Amino acid sequence: MIEFRHVSKTYAGSDRPVVNDLSFEVLDGEICVLVGPSGCGKTTSMRMVNRLIEITEGEILIDGEPNTSMSGTQLRRKIGYAIQQIGLFPHRTIADNIGTVPNLLGWEKGRIRERVNDLLDLVGLSPDEYRDRYPAELSGGQQQRVGVARALAADPPIMLMDEPFGAVDPITRERLQDEFLHIQEDIKKTIVFVTHDIDEAIKMGDKIAILKQGGVLAQYDTPQTILSRPNSEFVSSFVGGDRLLKRLSLTRVSELDLGPANGGTDGLPRISDGLTVRDALSELMGSGQSKAVVEKDGEKKLLTFQDIEALTSSGAMGGGKRSA
Amino acid sequence: MLSKIMGVFARPDFPLLLREHVVLSAVALLIAVAVALPVALLVRNTPLGATIAINVGNIGRAVPSLAILALALPFLGIGFASALVALTALAIPPILINASIGLREVRQDIIDAARGMGLSGGQILTRIQLPIAAPVIFAGIRTSAVQTVASATLATFIGAGGLGDLIVEGLQRRGPRYCSQGPSPSRSLRSSRSSASAGSRGPSPRRGCRSRRREEVVN
Ligand SMILES: Nc1ncnc2c1ncn2[C@@H]1O[C@H](COP(=O)(O)OP(=O)(O)OP(=O)(O)O)[C@@H](O)[C@H]1O
């Protein structure tokens, strides 16, 4: 668990704090997304966790211990960090890059080798093909995967990820996000994740911390709550006018309580139950029909506009995207 | 002509002059490396320091070799010491410039990533900064070596011997014989030195570095 306790940061030579009295907790196994406009102090907040930046006031506890209880380098070897610019070492192979921290920790060669192969598999790069390449021989998206694998290498319980999917096109980003959420189901890391993209925050976060200018915490909550009950003008405008639709994207069709499809379903559009309700709504509207057939466990169910409307008016939306 | 040139190698004083030349250049180069590299390492993390080092190096490069010899003379008198000081002063700038630039050009995000993974300052230097900067640093040493061997011919003017003696002798006799005999061994020594140090540039540029910009400021 990571606890921010009244954390402030004022850079030397400035009289205004860039992070102001920040307090929140990141529970074990959860992804906490820091999101906010440019310059609001996201990177600064994240880098105070592993003490790349020293705190001016307040403290950060990791599993109940202040993060100042050990040396900075020791602390950083226990916390995986994927920096915004990836920063792979150009003179080292992919395998050596990923093996950096295990190497520092004195793992034996065979163990490092095995770990590197496992991680390359995990991030979807074939070890045989990529182990011995150099970073310049990889595409941007592949480099980003290696960056994430490198941060995971010594199996640290805590990960800091600064816009880890920032340098790729939207389609690749979506795929990397999906893959990472899938990996997280297994590895259950405690993650601080920085982005300036609210859609990414909603997708990735168990909790979202929205920061505003001057490093003030505007709201800290689950994505569902932030979308349904933004606590200020700033948050609702940051979340955007389409927050109702964004809420729909938090729920999958398979999570809806649908009525059975009796009788004539011929001519009705078919919708996969793996889609988000938002995508299902789009398909439904595109089909020109008022209902569609969803097949679930071999059973045929009927999806109507009413089902979707009921979802937006009830408070109980977006049960758990992780369980989807 | 060719046989006349070859004749110089048979001169009885040739081995001595050659040895003086090699010793003078080698010692000057070693001292220059020992001075310039630590300075470059010292200023590597302060942009201002690196800029100053590079500019001092550039000014140093603009001073003519003979002028440095003349400057050393009043203090150290005639002979080896003066020549050594002058040559060392000439040998330092290329090494200082390239080492400072090579270390400065290691991208900040790479160093940042290394720090974020828990490498200490020393580990960042030996595992990240030096290997990445190595090709540029070695290029500086090679340039310096070539230049030192060439300038060591001037040592003859302050009585420090070397192959320059042959050149001057040839000039004084107003005959082309030694005049062309002098420079030719010095020239071939220079090129063998250059290829020798090129062969020992440390880690040869590896595949991954291929696409990286390798700045060789002096070459
Ligand atoms: N080393 C520094 N010295 C002084 N001020 C700094 C320093 N680093 C950052 N700042 C300032 O602190 C503020 C917050 O910076 P930070 O990098 O944390 O923003 P951010 O939220 O990560 O922004 P972005 O989304 O653009 O990356 C900015 O106004 C920035 O100018």
Ligand SMILES: [Mg+2]
């Ligand atoms: Mg940032």
